[in-house]
Amino acid sequence: MSGYSRSEPLARTAPMEANVRKGVTPASQSHRLPGDGIIDRRLPLQFSFDGKTMTGFAGDTLASALVANGVKLVGRSFKYHRPRGIVTAGSEEPSALVEMRTGARREPNTRATTQELYDGLIANSQNRWPSLRRDFMSINQLFAPIFVAGFYYKTFMWPAKFWESIYEPMIRRAAGLGKSAELPDPDHYDKAWAHCDVLVVGAGPAGLSAALAAGRAGSRVILVEEDTLIGGRLLSDGGEIDGLDAREWLRGAARELVSLPNVRIMTRTALFGVYDGGTYAALERVSDNVAMPDRHQVRQRIWRIVAKRSVVTAGAIERPIVFPGNDRPGVMMASAVRTYVNRFAALPGKRVALFTNNDDGWRTVETIERAGAHIVAVIDPRHEVPAQYQRLVDTYDLRVLAGVVSEVKGGVDGVRSIVVANDKNGLTQRIDTDCLAVSGGWNPNVGLSCFHRGKPTWREDIAAFVPGSAPKGMATAGAANGELSLSACLREGHGAGARAAAECGAAGKPGEASKADDEVYAIAPLWHVKGKGKAFVDFQHDVTASDVTLAQREGFESVEHLKRYTTLGMATDQGKTSNINGLAIMAEATGRTIPETGTTIYRPPYAPVAIGAFAGHHRDENFHATRLTPSHHWAAKQGAVFVDTGLWKRAQWYPRAGEKDWLETVTREVLAVRNGVGFCDVSTLGKVDVRGADAGVFLDRVYINSFSNLAVGKARYGLMLREDGIVYDDGTTSRLAEDHYFLTTTTAKAGPVMQHLEFCRQVLFPELDVQLTSATDQWAQFSIAGPNTRNLLRALADPSEDLTNEGFPFMGAREVKLRGGVTARLFRISFSGEMAFEISVPARYGAAMAENLMIAGKPYGVTPYGTEALGVMRIEKGHVAGPELNGTTTADDLGLGKMMSKKKDFIGRVMAGREALTAPNRQVVVGIKPIDKARRLRSGAHVIPKGAIPGPQTDQGYVTSVCFSPMLDQWIGLGLVERGRERTGEIIRIHDPLRNEDYEAEICSPVFYDPEGVRQRG
Amino acid sequence: MRIACPFCGERENGEFTYLGDASPKRPNFAVDGGESPERVEDAFYDYVYLRDNVAGVMREYWYHGGGCRSWLVAERNTVTHEFISVTAAPGAGAASAVRAGE
Amino acid sequence: MADFSWNVQSPLQQALVPGRHGGAGTQVGVTLEEVRGVSLVQVMARRGRVAETIKAAKKLFSVEPPDTPRAVSGRNATLIWSGPDQFMVLSARQTGDQFAKLTAGFAGVASLSDQSDGRCLIRIAGSGARQALAKFSSLDLHDSVFPAGAAATTAVDHTAVNFWREPGSVDENAVFNMLVFTSFADSLWHTILDSCLEYGVQASVAHAA
Ligand SMILES: [Zn+2]
Secondary structure (H helix, E strand, O other): OOOOOOOOOOOOOOOOHHHOOOOOOHHHOOOEOOOOOOOEEEEEEEEEEOOEEEEEEEOOEHHHHHHHOOOOOOEEOOOOOOEEOOOOOOOOOOOOEEEEOOHHHOEEEEEOOOOEOOOOEEEEEOOOOEOOOOEHHHHHHOOHHHHOOOHHHHHOOOOHHHHHHHHHHHHHHHOOOOOOOOOOOOOOEEEEEEEEEEEEEOOOHHHHHHHHHHHHHOOOEEEEOOOOOOOOOHHHHOOEEOOEEHHHHHHHHHHHHHHOOOEEEEOOEEEEEEEOOOEEEEEEOOOOOOOOOOOOOOOEEEEEEEEEEEEEOOOEEEOOOEOEOOOOOOEEEHHHHHHHHHOOOEOOOOEEEEEEOEOHHHHHHHHHHHOOOEEEEEEEOOOOOOHHHHHHHHHOOOOEEEOEEEEEEEEOOEEEEEEEEOOOOOOEEEEEOOEEEEEOOEEEOOOHHHOOOOOOEEEHHHOEEEOOOOOOOEEEOHHHHOOOOHHHHHHHHHHHHHHHHHHOOOOOOOOOOOOOOOOOOOEOOOOEOOOOOOEEEEOOOOEEHHHHHHHHHOOOOOHHHHHHHHOOOOOOOOOOOOHHHHHHHHHHHHOOOHHHHOOOOOOOOOOOOOHHHHHOOOOHHHOOOOEEOOOHHHHHHOOOEEEEEOOEEEEEEOOOOOOOOHHHHHHHHHHHHHHOOEEEEOOOOEEEEEEOOOHHHHHHHHOOOOOOOOOOOEEEEEEEEOOOOOEEEEEEEEEEEOOEEEEEEOOOOHHHHHHHHHHHHHHHOOOOOOEEEEOOOOEEEEEEEOOOHHHHHHHHEOOOOOOOOOOOOOOEEEEEEEOOOOEEEEEOOOOOOOOEEEEEEEHHHHHHHHHHHHHHHHHHOOEEOOHHHHHHHHHHOOOOOOOOOOOOOOOOOOOOHHHOOOOOOOOOHHHHOOHHHOOOOOEEEEEEEEOOOOOOOOOOOEEEEOOOOOOOOOOOEEEEEEEEEOOOOEEEEEEEEEOHHHHOOOEEEEEEOOOOEEEEEEEEOOOOOOOOOHHHHO | OEEEEOOOEEEEHHHOEEEEEOOOOOOOOOOOOOOOHHHHHHHHHHHHHOOOOOOOEEEEEEEOOOOOOOEEEEEEEOOOOOEEEEEEOOOOOOOOOOOOOO | OOOOOOOOOOOOOOOOOOEEEOOOOOOOOEEEEEEEOEEEEEEEEOOOOHHHHHHHHHHHHOOOOOOOOEEEEEOOEEEEEEEOOEEEEEEEOOOOOHHHHHHHHOOOOEEEEEOOOOEEEEEEEOOOHHHHHOOOOOOOOOOOOOOOOEEEEEEEOOEEEEEEEOOOOOHHHOEEEEEEEHHHHHHHHHHHHHHHHHHOEEEEEEEOO
8 A cells, every 4th residue: 555654563662762761670570471472571661550660571561561560459449449450461351440641641441451561651550549458448348238239229319419418429439430630631632534445353363364365365455453463362372373383473474464565454453333334443542652642643543444345353352250259359361361471471370270161261271381380270160171181181280170169268469269169069179379260261252243233143152142243344253253263263264354355356366274273162151150259240340240130130131221220331341251241140040041131232432432532633723623714814913802603713803902891892893883984804704606597597596585687786685595484594695797696695604505505406496507606715805884985995996986876876786996906896785784885805815905995994094893893783773693593583573574575486485474484473573772771681581571470471582682882872682572563662571580680671673773774875 | 324426436424414305396386377375385384394204215315515516315224324326416417407397 | 095005815824834844853754735826717517518518628728627536637727527517727827817718718608616716725745645634534545546637526624625636646756636715724724734743744835837
């Protein structure tokens, strides 16, 4: 893929030289093994956990480094504050959750098992007070009954006020996991797109085989892997492939993949969502492996991957067995024990007991013995040593016990001994151990295949759910598909990759699948060992087996109810290690089978994703794109205060030194216009070039009034309705040529109106010859208003231009030449009620225009004004705007009913005639003046008749727009009032319970100023 | 979700705006053409308000506003979100077209 | 009478700071360029006049306008597909009324709209260009999908843009052009620049020739 850089799949994090603390000896790593491991012993890294400094190596996770340092206790549990340790070595970790980093970068609930170690890493345990070893809240264990299933529902129902004052603060103190930073996140995040033919999810043996097959065939392949390295279980369990040691084979596979230019490998990238049409979402942890992202680098990045086909080779998760004390630090998944030993050269225990109900767990024996530690006992409830492992019994003189683990004894530092019960004869025996490796079997990762409401199906032979169906374009292979042996993973992965490539049209040859010896995998399901003491199902939410059976006794038998009642599987790990055990216990309690009991619905995200990553670049000033007017930088230089108007930044007012508040500024601006001349950038109005032979007919159909009869060189105010008869938008449209109109919209509706016009053109009236182009950004448009407007324009325009009332009458529109050689469009329209023009020049001249208006208007005291003054003047003139065009008003409500043509069909015509929209008691636009001239009128206040008691029955409307009118020297407003036009002069009551105001006002004409319109025509 | 614009090819759904059911046709009527106002109003009432709530394949309007600005008619399965077909509105582009129903 | 000067202003007057930004050391992975002094005209065939429009374009530019999303080089202009039966004519701004000349050339067969000030032309190239583009464009820019001369109308930061790969620009020298709405240019420039910073950026102003 030319242009893309590929991550190096086998490269390890190399911390910057300067960061490596010199002189640190690895002596503290009491549980570090000699021998291989995929860690770099040349790069020691110093880190701190709960303030204690330790060392690890490059290639370690925080969890493996803690294991290497002999740390077992890493946190306290959610409800009972029980000591907890590391359970897994992967992203499914429910227990070893820590607070990473400090200050603004502090992040709770980070899985120690996926956190790469870096030099200077600071982590702290969570949910303990005052310290991890002495946790006062562990007293919660004594109050355990209040924390049973449904405790929120049961305990806090009554009395209500106790909730706020006692229960909630107590629970917030006691429960919860970690604290998030209280400062804004200083890091950046972004989002990016990637495209491919075949997306392979997971780079274990199946995924590598799929990527190799599809890549060789010539498909564009993306291989995503959440781990820092490719290889999956091969990194931990090894084996032999094509006659090679697994790691050797892995190096070869990596070399081949990297050599294929059509294959892109993305490590540290976890797929978390599957969406419609072959879109997938993945989270790349770009800089989580360093203390602070490089300059210009993001912390994390969300990838939206578009793939024609996907092959999910996401593997399987080993599941715990639920037995009393199974949450004691030192009780660890057997596969995790092997990972820590083989991959990280870190020894979780020196005297390891193994509790397994399946053949795979037995692999642990060799790992431990070869590491120089001892297997003190293998506990297998099957009462029979698997044939393939019989040799281990002899080689290592193994003590094999038929039965189950029924009790775990130990302290905060972990397991010291276990009690094994023979389920046949009931005899028990105690075994001393410092680590209990557990394997309850393997659950294929069916989540991704079930995101489109797919239901997994139950496979009895492996006692696990496998994908039942998959979203369109997705195939599953290998362990994710329930094929747990290495040979099957290689074969299935290759087949799925080759098929996906062929379906994408790849013509090349996929090559041969790699081969490994077939292994036997046998299992006898064991879900729950009953006994004294808490047996945990969900480690993260502290849900026990007895919570599940309690839920059943109380009638919450459906898995969805079980989940919500007990909160099983609702923590950040989403029940990856607990859901199946929970429903198996429920099945047992209800006497149903596991498939009958069923699973809860799978939904993205598969793994936790920070909100910051979802926001990406879009925060703070980049929250959304902004639009600047052509005179923006000029206005900024004049000290303008800007206001967000949709996406636009508009000058709101231009304060001057000595002005005490915005009102003084705005009043000055209004008076300057009304007494002299001012200008305002109105480029934000939507502008549309409407051209074509049928442009006039087209406008007749979208406006309530006629435009086909508008003379060239003239402008007209137009009003659009929605098809349901409600007013949609308004604006002035000019006819610049026989087949060319220039239509304007309000600032807010520019986009929607364009879309609406295109709908009318393409869908409703396709027979018309009309073409539409947005010209909003092409023109810098200024409103120039005030009695001296013409004088200003005379100074600016070429002397040949006739700007007299006769030469350029009210509502005229044409091109004029300006001094200095620029041609402008001039429209004689007025929003302020003053003698006014709007002038347009190409946007590149916007700043120059503002400067030239200042020069030309200097003798007349020209004043730039902002949107606030614009608003004041439109209210004084009774012009409606956004607050009146509010999606409920008709043309007649706005006093514009007479504009509706009776001679033509237009959008909204028929529905506007409906009874309710023409009822005489509708709320219509009126003017409102408080009787007390010192009163400040506020928008939103209710209008009720004088003497009436405020209430829904007496409510007759409300105040929509208000301003302080410099011309009337009092606050005035527009309102929508029932039968308002018949009530001019009536004294009404303004009732404003929100601001606790109540006063009288008079209904008046909405045109407060120059009602005859003499000034604008002058 | 990905939508295959007949002009632009397959694009992500963020470039598109949904309008809704493409089945109702705007009634054609001549002003003062002698039709009873009630019948015209009923026809418009149906056009503006009455919609089937389809669970299955439905014809819908989509606007490629973040692209070629064409209005499109898509057949989409509302249950699976699968697009069966996407075609251009009659007046997209400049080819001669007639008003629906004429 | 006062004298009036009509200095022109680019929408990137403030946002674009020529020089090197971001990256480590002196590395330049992306070049970002604003091309000033362009003439841009939207040409839309009138209803039923597609054939005549093509003919008129061929007469003016010695090349047929693209009828699929492509950009083609013609005499003194690049014609960029912008939708069904419509395209944009991009050329260097000259003295005299270019728009009037084009209008005359398409009289009666197509509707024209001058967009020379409605858009800002940004050019992106360099070894990191595709990676940077992936952060703000949802398009697949792989050679096999988006070869030299390919064009698209698409959205960047929810804003419509005209996008094309310079005809004839191949391999590591692929050049991507973006016409963004003038009012959005300042904001989009920051988004684009931010997306490019990790690769090292050389920002500059060019003038259409
Ligand atoms: Zn399109």
